[in-house]
Amino acid sequence: MMVERIADPDDPRVEPYRFVRERDLVGRDGRFVAEGQVVIEVALARGRFPLESLLIADDRLAAQQALIARAEEKGVPVYAAAPVVMDAIAGFPIHRGLVAIGRRTAEPEARTLLAGLDGPAIVVGLVGIANHDNMGGIFRNAAAFGAAAVLIDGGSCDPLYRKAIRVSVGGALVVPFTRVGAAADLPALAAAAGFETLALTPAGDDVLARLDPPARSLVLLGAEGPGLPADLIATARGVRIPMADFDSLNVATTSGIVLHHLASRRDAGRG
Amino acid sequence: MMVERIADPDDPRVEPYRFVRERDLVGRDGRFVAEGQVVIEVALARGRFPLESLLIADDRLAAQQALIARAEEKGVPVYAAAPVVMDAIAGFPIHRGLVAIGRRTAEPEARTLLAGLDGPAIVVGLVGIANHDNMGGIFRNAAAFGAAAVLIDGGSCDPLYRKAIRVSVGGALVVPFTRVGAAADLPALAAAAGFETLALTPAGDDVLARLDPPARSLVLLGAEGPGLPADLIATARGVRIPMADFDSLNVATTSGIVLHHLASRRDAGRG
Numbered sequence: 001m002m003v004e005r006i007a008d009p010d011d012p013r014v015e016p017y018r019f020v021r022e023r024d025l026v027g028r029d030g031r032f033v034a035e036g037q038v039v040i041e042v043a044l045a046r047g048r049f050p051l052e053s054l055l056i057a058d059d060r061l062a063a064q065q066a067l068i069a070r071a072e073e074k075g076v077p078v079y080a081a082a083p084v085v086m087d088a089i090a091g092f093p094i095h096r097g098l099v100a101i102g103r104r105t106a107e108p109e110a111r112t113l114l115a116g117l118d119g120p121a122i123v124v125g126l127v128g129i130a131n132h133d134n135m136g137g138i139f140r141n142a143a144a145f146g147a148a149a150v151l152i153d154g155g156s157c158d159p160l161y162r163k164a165i166r167v168s169v170g171g172a173l174v175v176p177f178t179r180v181g182a183a184a185d186l187p188a189l190a191a192a193a194g195f196e197t198l199a200l201t202p203a204g205d206d207v208l209a210r211l212d213p214p215a216r217s218l219v220l221l222g223a224e225g226p227g228l229p230a231d232l233i234a235t236a237r238g239v240r241i242p243m244a245d246f247d248s249l250n251v252a253t254t255s256g257i258v259l260h261h262l263a264s265r266r267d268a269g270r271g
Numbered sequence: 272m273m274v275e276r277i278a279d280p281d282d283p284r285v286e287p288y289r290f291v292r293e294r295d296l297v298g299r300d301g302r303f304v305a306e307g308q309v310v311i312e313v314a315l316a317r318g319r320f321p322l323e324s325l326l327i328a329d330d331r332l333a334a335q336q337a338l339i340a341r342a343e344e345k346g347v348p349v350y351a352a353a354p355v356v357m358d359a360i361a362g363f364p365i366h367r368g369l370v371a372i373g374r375r376t377a378e379p380e381a382r383t384l385l386a387g388l389d390g391p392a393i394v395v396g397l398v399g400i401a402n403h404d405n406m407g408g409i410f411r412n413a414a415a416f417g418a419a420a421v422l423i424d425g426g427s428c429d430p431l432y433r434k435a436i437r438v439s440v441g442g443a444l445v446v447p448f449t450r451v452g453a454a455a456d457l458p459a460l461a462a463a464a465g466f467e468t469l470a471l472t473p474a475g476d477d478v479l480a481r482l483d484p485p486a487r488s489l490v491l492l493g494a495e496g497p498g499l500p501a502d503l504i505a506t507a508r509g510v511r512i513p514m515a516d517f518d519s520l521n522v523a524t525t526s527g528i529v530l531h532h533l534a535s536r537r538d539a540g541r542g
Contacts (some may be wrong), residue, residue, distance in 0.1 A: 209535030264480030
C-alpha cells in the first residue's frame with residue numbers, strides 16, 4: 001500500500017481537509033467533501049467527479065484495504081493520520097475515520113444535458129429546495145430509481161454540500177445535474193428536448209397512482225410549505241398524491257413515491 | 272385569554288419543561304414533549320393523548336391566539352414566559368417559542384388493537400427502527416396515507432421521543448400504535464385478525480408496483496442495513512422495490528412508497 005503518512009496537521013498535502021465545517025459555510029473553491037466508506041466507494045466506482053485524495057485514520061487502515069487499493073488503481077493519493085491528528089486537521093471529530101476531497105467539474109448547459117438523453121428518461125426538476133437533508137434524500141432516490149438527470153433552480157441548495165452528499169449516500173456524485181437560471185424556464189427547456197413536464201402539487205388534476213407517465217418526463221418538485229410557484233404549475237401537467245387529512249409529505253419522500261411510480265412504468269415498458 | 276405568567280424558571284407549574292434535553296436521555300415518567308405550532312395544532316385537534324399544558328414565549332402570544340383559544344376550550348393550561356426565562360427552563364434555546372407537555376396513555380394489546388379495525392386496513396409493523404428521524408418519518412407517512420395502526424417491536428425506538436414527534440409533524444400523536452414483545456409474533460397476530468403480512472425485502476418474490484394488495488395488510492419494515500430477520504421474512508409474503516444498481520432506500524422513504532401504493536389501491540376499492 002502506498003499510503004502517505006501525515007504527522008503534522010499543517011501538512012500542505014491535507015490543506016483541503018482543514019476546517020471542514022467553516023468551509024461548509026463559505027464555500028470551497030471548486031472542491032467537495034465526501035465522508036464515510038459507502039459514499040467514497042460510490043465516488044470511486046461510479047462518481048462523475050474526480051477525487052483528489054483520501055484521508056484515513058490509522059485505526060481504519062486494516063479494514064479499508066480494498067478501498068485503498070481501488071483509490072490507488074485510480075491514482076488517488078491516500079493519506080493516513082492518527083485520529084487525533086485527523087481531528088485537528090478537520091477541526092472536529094471525524095468519527096467515520098474516512099474522508100475524501102473531490103473536485104467539481106463544469107456543469108453542462110441544461111439544454112445540452114437534456115438533448116444528450118436518449119429514449120425513455122425521467123428527469124427531476126427542483127425548485128426552491130433549500131434544505132440539505134431534502135436535497136440529499138432526493139438524490140438518493142434519483143440514483144435508486146435511475147433518474148437520468150436533475151435540474152436545479154437558483155433557489156435550491158448545492159447537492160455537493162457535505163451533508164447533502166452524505167445523506168444522498170453518494171447519489172449526488174452519480175446522478176448528472178446542472179443549474180438552470182430560472183425555474184420558469186424549465187417547461188420550455190424540457191419541451192424542446194421532447195420531455196413533458198409534470199408538476200407535483202396538491203391541486204393537480206391527475207392522480208399519481210393512475211398516471212400513465214410520458215416516456216420522457218420532467219418531474220417538478222417544490223419546497224414543503226410554499227410548494228411550486230403557480231405560474232410554473234400553470235405551464236405543466238399537475239399531478240397530485242391524495243392524502244388523508246394531514247400535513248403534506250416530506251419532499252424527499254415525495255420524490256421517492258413519484259420516482260418509484262415513473263420508474264416502474266418505464267421498466268415495465270422495457271420488459 | 273387565561274394565560275398564566277411564569278417569571279421564575281423554578282416555578283413548579285413548568286417543572287415538566289425543565290431540562291428538556293437531559294430528560295430525552297433518561298426518559299420522562301409518562302410524559303412527552305411536543306414542539307412547534309403545527310405539531311401542537313395536530314395534538315390539540317386530533318391527538319390521541321391529552322396535553323397537560325402549553326408554554327409559549329411572550330413574543331409569540333399575539334400570533335398564537337387561535338391555538339391558545341383551542342387549548343382553553345380543551346381545558347389545557349397555557350403558560351407564558353419571556354424567551355430568556357423559557358430558555359432557562361428548558362436548558363437550551365427554544366427557537367420555536369412554543370412547547371407542550373403531553374401525557375402517555377396505556378398502550379392497548381396488539382391483539383386488541385388489530386381486532387378493533389374493521390374492513391380494509393393498512394397496518395405497519397416496525398422491526399429494529401432505532402433512529403428517531405426514521406421513526407418520525409414513518410409516522411408522518413402513516414398519517415398521510417391513513418394507516419390504521421403501527422405495531423412496534425422491542426428493538427425499535429420510541430415514537431413519542433421528542434425528535435420523533437417533531438419529524439412526524441404530529442403523526443406520532445395521531446396514528447394508533449402499540450408495542451409487541453417479539454417481532455417474530457407479528458405474522459401470527461396479524462393472521463388472527465384477518466391480516467396478511469407483507470415483508471419488504473430486496474429478495475421478495477412480488478414487485479410492489481404490480482402487487483394487488485390484500486384488503487387487510489400488515490406491512491413489515493426493517494432497519495436499513497440489516498433489514499428484516501430471515502425467519503420473519505420466511506413467514507410472510509416478500510415484496511420488493513426494484514432499484515437501479517444503488518444502495519437501498521431510506522426506510523422512511525420506503526414506508527412512503529409502500530403506503531402510497533397500498534392506500535391508492537385501498538381508496539380505488541372504496542371509490
